[in-house]
Amino acid sequence: MLSKIINQGIAIASCLLLSTSIMAQQHPSLVMTKKGVEKIRENLGKVPLFDNSLSNVKEEVDQAIADGIVVPIPKDMAGGYSHEVHKKNYLLMQKAGLLYQILNDDSYALYVKNMLLQYAKMYPKLPLHPQERSYARGKLFWQALNDANWLVYTSQAYDCVYDYLTKKERATIEKNLFKPYADFLSIGSPQFFNRVHNHSTWGNVAVGMIGLVMDDAVLLDRALNGLKEDNLPAGMKDNDGGLIKKEGQKTGFLANVDEPFSPDGYYTEGPYYQRYAMYPFLVFAAALQNSKPEIKIFEYKNAVLLKSIYALLNLTNSEGEFFPLNDGQKGMSYYSRELVSAVAIGYTYGGRDPELLSIAKKQNRVELDENGLEVALAVQQNLAEPLVKKSLNLSDGPDGKQGGVAILRSRLNDDESTVVLKYAAQGLSHGHYDKLSFSYYNNADEVIQDYGLARFVNIEQKNGGGYLKENGSWAKQSIAHNTVIQNETSHFNGDFDIGSLNHSDKYLFDVSDPNFQVVSAIENNAYPGTSLHRTMALIQDESYERPVLLDIMQIKSEQQNQYDFPYYYFGQIMSANFKYEKSKALMPLGDKNGYQHLWKEASGVATQDNSKVSWLNKGTFYSLTAALSAGDEIIFARLGANDPNFNLRNDPGIIFRKKAAQNATFVNALETHGSYNTVSEFTSNAYSSIIKLEKVRDDANYIAVKIHNKDNSILLFIMDVKDSSSSKTHQITIDGENYQWTGCVFHKKIK
Template structure:
């Protein structure tokens, strides 16, 4: 405890020093007025280089010509600035969204070509906005307290200004003074003031909504010469440092660059962080923003990439599962990071993104790719500490490349604010580019107005956030923290250890606050046993002074192939598994009470591989097979499958299982190889503080994984197993037994 307090003290002192340095720099800086335009993400010197590059064959010229074709087609349409009416996905929402994108792109083309038609179109749109905006009340479809005027929420309003101020910055040379005054006083200043002084509850908030708002206002301050706006954007409305952009950099990212709300929102929040940081660097390089907090912005960009598999982000918390590294936010992040660092691994990510930005950094990326400088990005096994001090649990990524590019992720993180799910010590598994043990992500059809206005569906709260929707322990059919976000935000798991060896990737974590009188600890490992043999080992131990029902779900992707026990399948009628906490959405399709010591469930994934989960069984353990879709009148939920190990009337219990990838199914060539599990025995034993997992295969090979969960990992740990003495140092060891 004293060590943790000392770590927190060091973090507090480091932050105070960073803020003091920034305040000193701010005091010494002259009034911030852009000397030339553009001067935010794109600079005048960038324009000179890009004008030359667009005349030469190559990636940049291709991107330039494609953008010209797109924008020229859109310029044929009349200017449409409708009175706001619809929520996300509706016509007016999408029109204003498309408008800011068109203004941004047209303004860039004006700078590159000098053709005034592009500037004139942006000017005409902004003049219409200058007429409309002063007349607008709060949006009729306002969302919660963060309401907008052009959009249903202030978040979208801030995004609009981030793009629009860059467009305005680029066309200033084409405007006379009177037009500039009309645009600035009619729309740019009013939007900036609405997002800041009129929305303090959002502007000062340490949250991605606050990040977008401070970025929009700060960038507008640079363009309009409002130094005070820049300072408020950096330090909050009172310039106290309790909020603002720098506080968000301090609080929303861990020292490793992990974002509190998870990869999906890390991707979304990345755009304002990298955009404003770039604008600060251009206008006030003396602030050294990319060095702030040990380079946290650059760390965040790399971490966002690390939090992906097969180009898609790991779907933690409220995540749309189709989002990946080709999103525009990370395209900008990769370009800016490469422009600053020259790290060639980023170029391979840029190649996969297949989008060249019309910016100075985009030009650097294009030229480097053409020069053949790209190297593979180094995807690693990492434990990303959560929380501002990195001590609030961790999100662990374990990767293994010699078995079809496998990834095992272990979520031992903090709650993640309002977008967090109640899934402490949850896990997911990926193999050969496919999701094997899965997470639902968010229940939402983003921007599909017909589905609840494109908002999070009611089932996001009633199912997707609930614990049973994840692969972790549920006690008495109640979600962690009783499904209360405010309570969840007060607590986090403790990462006991993380190991990253060639043959063993392993992590252990514990939490005693998810339930009032139940603590549980999970150790999970990805093992490289042999060239054609890998294994996931999972040990979850629940302990309580009271008797409870313990459920451990496994959500799988694929078709059920076989079990080694008899199923009691419902053939004519289905009933929901429960009444609340997500159980009401699960159809109970089958149940079983395995009689042997091992329960096996095998499924076939669309990647053509079989997967068998082999679990140790205690007497009376039930296995429940479910399908999602009960109590879902609007068919909002996907029909996904799971099986749940249920132990009733127990104070403590160890759930012990191994997940085994095996075989191949090729329907085209009509063959099946190794369609059944090769695991023949599974043993779990405790030797004081050492736990032992023995796995035997039908080829005679036997492996023993030993691990130690105690605080003292130094020195030698010894145990006797089947009459043989074993010893190991550190927290774990894998033994091959012939």
Template sequence: MTTTSPILLTQPEIADLRKEFGRTSLMGKTIDSHINELQDFMRLPIDVPGHGEAGGYEHNRHKQNYTYMNLAGRLFLITEQQQYADFVIALLEEYADKYLTFDFHVQKNTNPTGRLFHQILNEHCWLLYTSLAYSCVAEVMTDAQQQRIKNRIFEPMLDMFTVKYAHDFDRIHNHGIWAVAAVGICGLAIGKREYLDMAVYGIEHNDSGGFLAQISQLFAPSGYYMEGPYYHRYAIRPTCLFAEVLHRHMPEVDIYNYKDKVIGNTVNALLSTAYPNGQFPALNDASRTMSITDMGVQVAVSVYSKHYGVDDNLLGMAKIQDRVWMHSCGLVLSRALEQAEQKASVGMPFWPSVELNEGPDGTHGAQGFIRMQDKKGDVSQLVMNYGQHGMGHGNFDTLGISFFNRGQEVLREYGFARWVNVEPKFGGRYLDENKSYARQTIAHNAVTVDEKCQNNFDVTRADSVHGMPHFFSVDSDVISGMSAFANQHYDGLSMQRSVFMLALDELESPLLIDLYRLAGEDEHQYDYSHQYEGQIIRTNFDYQSHQEVSTLGADNGYQHLWNIAGGKTSDTALVSWLQNNTYYTWLGTSSNDSSEVFFTRTGANDPSFNLRSEPAFIYRTHGKTSLLASVLETHGYFNEEFEQSVNARGKVTSIKVLGHDDVGSVVQIFTSNSLIVLMVCNQLTTATSQHRVTFNQINYQWTGHYAVDITAIKQEK
């Protein structure tokens, strides 16, 4: 009989995991929950279906089959119960009977098809997990069984991936990471080492493809993944699984130190993007529901713990996840949590503010994540995108922001237009509205110029430019801020956005301050969009509700926006809304003479109801070089059950643009008790540069990128 060892576990590691069986440790609970899940699935008849709709029964059954084969293989090693090996072998035998009888999938999208799935990516996933399962049970299979599985499943798949679809194998993309990881792991499982070499170094062995090229080009030095957190959590699983394989079977690569520890950096980067509730911001094409409990993130946290060390944040993360990877890496984290809980309670993770550079060498802009706690410990998080486009999944929203506090996203990201695995909705794939609305600039919290999308919705053009970081400052307990430029995203127009969180004793939560400057020689229409959720409470301007609604525009996402209401504004415009139990008040102004606010809702030109019906308000102004300035205050409490409403109006009363030019911008904010003057540099300078501007015969000077002056207002008795 041919002997095949488990690829990812040694006998001593298996023995250590066996000791956790039946314990109340995190690993013990993980093993127990996996056993219950697997037993439930094993009660079903074995089924290897043919083709079906993307996201339909057939698709999901193949996915379940490889998921539970992977679990059963490891549980066989840990529990030594033959039933788990028998389950894997029986399923493999069924696939061996049928796989080559399936033609290539009849459904197609932009990706090559497989024999099981409508896109080859899913077949890569199937091969990766099934190969791991096979390596766990091969020692109890006969030579004839092993050979049959190799001849009728694994070898045809390897040939398909590296010959038929060779052009796609070395593609630098999250699909490429799955491809190389699957091929390398399968090569090891069936004793064909040449496939492992191909997976690491590419088909041509010239650094243009393969795993090392993938992690070198897709992950920035900061670890940020160019397609955003949603695709990062998907790409992180094969990345960490294959890294662990290389650590064990190609130690000469020194994978955990490769490219300045890029594996550790990218795990850290992914975790540091999450909101305080664990959900990931929906940057680029993304689901709004993905969080740190995703299995790929669980694997990543476990791998990081073993190879880079455990800290309080990882312990808090593990407690939220309530599971670890069922592997020796996960055991390290489980034991660390157990020891920590014996000494004291483990708190919630609090990731510090961080700026994550983008691009292979870190020079293609960045993503900024600023966090600040209020007096009660609630964390506000401000996110700004000033990096690169994100390839085919990129959205056209450079300088877009999102804002989170009190357990909810306040200035919201729409995410993708897609109903995942809802087969009547185009098989759960990306809908046409993903391009016509969700990826358009107007769908984001940014400024849309002349009702056009950034880079004219041209992916090639968008991939060739990126944002330019100005400053990222989180050194003060009073104010933190970041600023960036986007000077190539609209023809003849440069843009700068500077956003801050300011902590004042009189305010319940940090105040969001937003300065958006656009510089050009021609007259433009500027639409300053805010995606929110909740009910409008009040405004300080009159508006007309339209009894017969029409669209706000004809193209670039505007065709999907119903123009619900609108009104002219003067000086400071105010819009206040209630989201769940919290009031939010936005005050905005500009350096231009006139402005108006439109209240919109998605759903126009959407005959199949593919878009979610969501509100937004758009502050519109016209001008040449213009500064749009706003604040967002979090305040009050509302409880319908107990009929309570506290501080529904907030304390910020106005914001005014005092002036702006190529040197700097100065704005003035009034609250009930304070006068705030914020001065921001509009030039790329250093933190020690001195600046001076004069507006309305008043001189303003400061050192560094920005300065804030807060003066108490005496209240009359």
């Protein structure tokens, strides 16, 4: 369906040059329109999904009206009283405005009017918020970002009650509230507004939405194209290290579509912030499509906003939770209100794809606008088809040439194994120093985890709901991720500017065989003089109960280094086939770059070809087999050192360490197997099936690995590490056997 939009052709540049005036808008005309209102009223009581959503919202708003309006003087951080009341107010106003249009009940419009008049009375006297911790303080909230949230939602409420208000009331509200509010967010906060970042997207959209309602061409142009003149020094940074404006860089809403999104719809900050930014991106796009269709915003950049919905839905585990890449809070999912809106807008403006309806059915609620009605009607007509998430590679960067994120998925019966390999760009201020890192899922359970962010969003007791200092000292550091760390120093030495100049590169992505899927990527800049090449193969074979993950990390350097290769798992260690010694007194593993937060619980030394560790988590066994060299160290670590306020989870990890190595290769295989039932106390297939993991060739041209199973079968994997061409022919000899093939990768089962 999406291809219909893309293939229409794009010739819209001239439409983006706004004239000095905007044709007078009818109201409502943003996400809700007069035509939509009529259709909703015609279908009331006939569409269960919409009617139930309406009933729930009506109950919420009716209770708020009964409780009365409270507009407190701002003083608190996120999670505090004043913050939460102002946040609740803008959500309630938006809902009340929709209820007024749908039910034609003046009580809802009166509620919005009275609240707006209270804000209009208070706003002219407001100084900057008393909390001084943001690079761009707001007035209602501690940061301008939340002020922008307020205006994005409230502009929709104003649009809905616009004709209910008298001309004098509108003049008062616009003069004392909306116009100065929009000016404050833009010309009053250029360090916030003139950026390429999710913050500025909210700011741009806030100004643009209220500009549309007020028929203000100046505000709309400012929103789309950024400030025409600003005195912000080029290269100035915010307090998170995020670049505000590069010299010559465009700003405004269109720049925030151009720059962070790849052609595949991947958002460089990662899925957590893509989810957050999807609401302003898409509601403004819908508003522009309704009020200024000549802009053809849904065709802009080859329909990237519509593509982004699919990219985001695919960046989830089997329960719809987003992979916590970069700064990402675990548990956030496509059940969030932003994705309820995104799915409906994507369905309406993206060709009415029935696969999106399956997500809407799971969400079990819709927005109270015409997009929500269209989804509810289609669900009622049983038009939904399953959205099948497949293996895919999502490019990063505005041109798709700044690395990416690869997802390998293997399904067997009702079970799904998922590999997420991140070889993307820095990700702006929310990026982590984690080149070639990965995470692994068994259905929705994390097997090998990415930590995500160190923050308790909107929990006031934890730093006012803001980022914790451990986000920088731990979560962003390379040792917090499942990738190689050289000399206990983070990638790019933890320098944001250097990291922002570099990205990893795709070497191979081959999922043509669903039973043998391979992804490979290279990083040449994380450490000067060192090249990292990671290859992962997700293998489904009858000799194994579940897929086997083969993980190969090749390191080539100009000098000798120490290499650490961590795997962060969940569960209880069952066994290890090597001797290790528990630490009698816990000591941190290091003193900086995240190492200061890891307790060294135990360690051992590899004395044979293979070192194996097995653990149990949520009734499933996992076994990690490592083809280490004699003398390599194996460290059992646990997070929590130097954490006086208990801000970090006490997660365990296994670290494979090679000392004084110049060129090195880590070869590991991870099995998912067996089960343990705590009720029946019955155990099945609790032991690893791999009896030997063997690196049989490792040179400048090829890497070859054999996985020996206890049933005497062998899985052979060979890859050309210099040329990923699919047409190149190969002929090599391994263990006396000749192998010939065409393409980069060869695999075979030997019995």
